[in-house]
Amino acid sequence: MIGTVGALCVTGVVAMPGTASAASTLAGAAAEQGRYFGAAVSAGQLNEPDYMSRLNGEFNSLTAENEMKWDALEPSRNSFNFGTADRIVDHGRSRNMSVRGHTLVWHSQLPGWVGSLGANDLRSAMNNHITTVMRHYRGKIHSWDVVNEAFQDGGSGARRSSPFQDKLGNGWIEESFRTARAADPGAKLCYNDYNTDGVNAKSDAVYTMVRDFKQRGVPIDCVGFQSHFNSNSPVPGDYQRNLQRFADLGVDVQITELDIEGSGTAQANDYRRVVEACLAVSRCTGITVWGVTDKYSWRSGGTPLLFDGNYNKKPAYHAVLAALGGSDGGGGDASCTVSYEQTDRWGDRFNGRVTVRAGSSAISSWRVNVTVHSPQRISATWNGSPTWDSSGNVMTMRPSGNGSLSAGASTSFGFTVMANNNWTAPSIGACSVS
């Protein structure tokens, strides 16, 4: 026989409204700090309503994730395809977003024909590519990544092998920047790289190059720090110091491809540190995250972005917004609610199910107390990780494994109660988040 279904709903703490003056979007809050806040964008998502509402609602800068690379713009020599990239640039400009140009000269996503040219042809193809692309977008690009990832990883401090390096020698980077200045004098010209986020041999090599360029009057305005982080490559302890030493050379610094693998509070704290480092360096002019949503991240398995696959704000989003001085009224006040129902009843026992639901922001973990009434005893549990008080009557249930829930999402755990002739429903405490 199935017993009556009882339901008990306990609501968690109601979110505090933000102060009236705080900006409620990433772009708005960053703007109040004199910075831009951008995202890498793919043309394929420009027709997806949820994507567009987050992009347009939260960001005031964009970078084409792939569409302005050499293979996309000039797949065969002197034959340029600007259509897809134009759609991205036009979208940004129609929304008053600044646009970062990414990227003119890079060893990767380089069409095969470039690598097969001899030195003289390669030099002219390189300069022609820079000039044609930059003239096409003249006046529309805030900053160009003129040269991307030209240095080797590891301790050598050497330039990476590439058709440019191997055939043209060290001078190709300087030549690229000089050509770029002539093609669009209004754009800021950046050198952009990864694994240069802390002080290390690779960033030292870039530093030496930038210092040399500044001393000799080679046109360079900014250095991009990609900032792709995960457990193997965490946010460096000297991140801010490294940004500052470049800024002290007289260039702007930009965080150009930020993403941090992880989830919950740990990820949020890492994001907070990055934002705080940028805000502490006056020449750190903006932050770009490498995608809008985990759904389309180049490393989606690492859930490295600020919006989850359903476009919900993650704890990392709220950490970034708060670090920028903003608030959307729900941010740090993550909450959850619980409801209980009896799902089965037999002659000597019954099963109960507790559903935990996140409030209007994502939560990274939760905790619920279930109290049974003596002489009842809980004899089995599932879908959770229980601990007990000394009486054995109070069970504290936590998630088994990853306890993250995106805003509004739910999960349930269950248990069997030996009634011992007491059929009272258990008392379910309030849900706590952590």
Ligand code: 9MR
């Ligand atoms: O996110 C980009 C991904 O979609 C491409 O497949 C990949 C190909 O090289 O490039 C990714 O973007 C890279 C960026 O252009 C330069 N820095 C590293 C980025 C992540 O790989």
